[in-house]
Amino acid sequence: MRIALDVMGGDHAPGPIIQGAVKAVAEIPGLEIALVGDSSKILSHLKLDNPGDLHPGLQIQHCTQVVNMDEKPAFALRRKRDSSIARCWELMAERTVDAIVSAGNTGATVAHGFMTRLFLKEVLRPALSVVFPSVTGPSVLLDVGANTNAKPEHLYQYGVMGAIYAENMLKIHNPSVALMNVGSEQGKGNDLVRETAKLFEHSPLSSQFTGNVEGRDLHQGTANVVVCDGFVGNVVLKASEGLVELFLKTAAQEVLQKVQHEQAAVREAFKDLVRRYDYSEYGGAPLLGIDGICIVCHGSSGPRAIFKAIEVAANFANDGLNKHIVERLQMTPKTTAISSSP
């Protein structure tokens, strides 16, 4: 298992990224990590003089440029040909690595993936997928921003990929798949979701398809996999993350103000909650549908989140997820997809 790790990407890179890699090669057997970034910075961070002194599971892939966190993806694609993100994708395209992991500029990482066209056979558009906590356990939401102009056949494929991910990675037997909508009744919403519902109903996935869910169902865990356009998914994911963060802060302050002697216990309870709602626990967002593996991490990822993402990439490869995806998509009669095209 070989992984290209974008060492330059992230709010606090390269420190926590390298620390995550060091932990990963120490704990995951048979793992090799290519640290992609500025060679001298990497060595200096590891307090080494030359690459020969690296852990045998680590090697350095030097590159000269970094895509900043707030840089426009289009600009990065055009002007930063030797960025750590570009290099990661090159390594995967030439099969030097099996997977890439980046906590850098998400837009740029996804844009590079779309540019390489390194898509799995049968896949029309890859989808950025997140695992998030719900009342009934972890659920999968996709797409959260890879493709903001989705068509019904894209959403259908997201359902197939999300279901395979839930089954293999989250060990949910026969996961339910639902469509994000403005109401649960049939016929609700815009043309995109109405057309998509028809595709699901007449597909091999029809027995797992449970129809529409609303925004509030997301955190209730009404469905194991929730499918939506990248625009909607991105807004609802970021709003939820922001709300949890804000809420934990406000709630902790309020409760601490009212409690006099048991402040330590209250602090402990809130720390547990922070951990529970910490999306990094779930190991980053896989870009499903790539011929290879791409895990996108939060910019704020610490060593633990990076380690978890590397672990997810390794399990993804071991479970042969991509083979399952291609097989399942091949089972879908072509007429289903074609009939829905405008």
Added chain:
Amino acid sequence: MRIALDVMGGDHAPGPIIQGAVKAVAEIPGLEIALVGDSSKILSHLKLDNPGDLHPGLQIQHCTQVVNMDEKPAFALRRKRDSSIARCWELMAERTVDAIVSAGNTGATVAHGFMTRLFLKEVLRPALSVVFPSVTGPSVLLDVGANTNAKPEHLYQYGVMGAIYAENMLKIHNPSVALMNVGSEQGKGNDLVRETAKLFEHSPLSSQFTGNVEGRDLHQGTANVVVCDGFVGNVVLKASEGLVELFLKTAAQEVLQKVQHEQAAVREAFKDLVRRYDYSEYGGAPLLGIDGICIVCHGSSGPRAIFKAIEVAANFANDGLNKHIVERLQMTPKTTAISSSP
């Protein structure tokens, strides 16, 4: 000020709806409320024998049908011509009342409004708008579901209407207006938001327009008014409501488990939080752009939420909001709207 109140709409109707009305006519001077619904049920709830015994500010508008909370709006429109929702809109269309308030089936209430075409001059599509709590104070989000196939010129008008609402009802001087998007940089997102941004930039609202915001900005209060398509707005609103509800419950349980002697104080703190994040405090969701006033309340609204919604309707009328909206929309050069049409 005359209001038609849909007494039959809501999860626990008519009890809490009637109680809200009784409080409103007692406290708001010059208010007259038409209780729209089943006459005998209303009288029996008020423990009265005949309508002549009603408070002078109250009267009954009898109707025979009720739209259920989970009924399809299209079905209600066709088959329930004598529903309390239909009657409310009729009363407003014939100018018997200045405003309507309903905690019933939101989809049906909005659909009736669209069917009556009781739109303000210049308004292309009304927008369902919510006021929600953020770090910097209340903000306005619209549209949260009236129109799930919005065009750029609709979103632009939402901005105008939201700004006037924020200015007059929330007393925010020169409110900022932003566009919900998947990133804050210019050029992000889908065709709809890119076209809309151009409209804002070349409009009389350009000085208040601050560009794109992301999902996480919503609760941070980055902008006073956030504009989006009804599909996106509906999903993000319901997801946020669901998350707060879930989170308050989980957090309270967790903290209570860890605390031994100060459980009462913890409970008190969480009760305050529930109040703070209670959307009903903000008095329901106005359907902006209607030639009249329509306030949609949560199905779960209690007497206090209904009272607040009636109060909002009264202030809406007193502040002459609709006059401001028409004036401001008339200031927009026609070419702006026309150039954006596909």
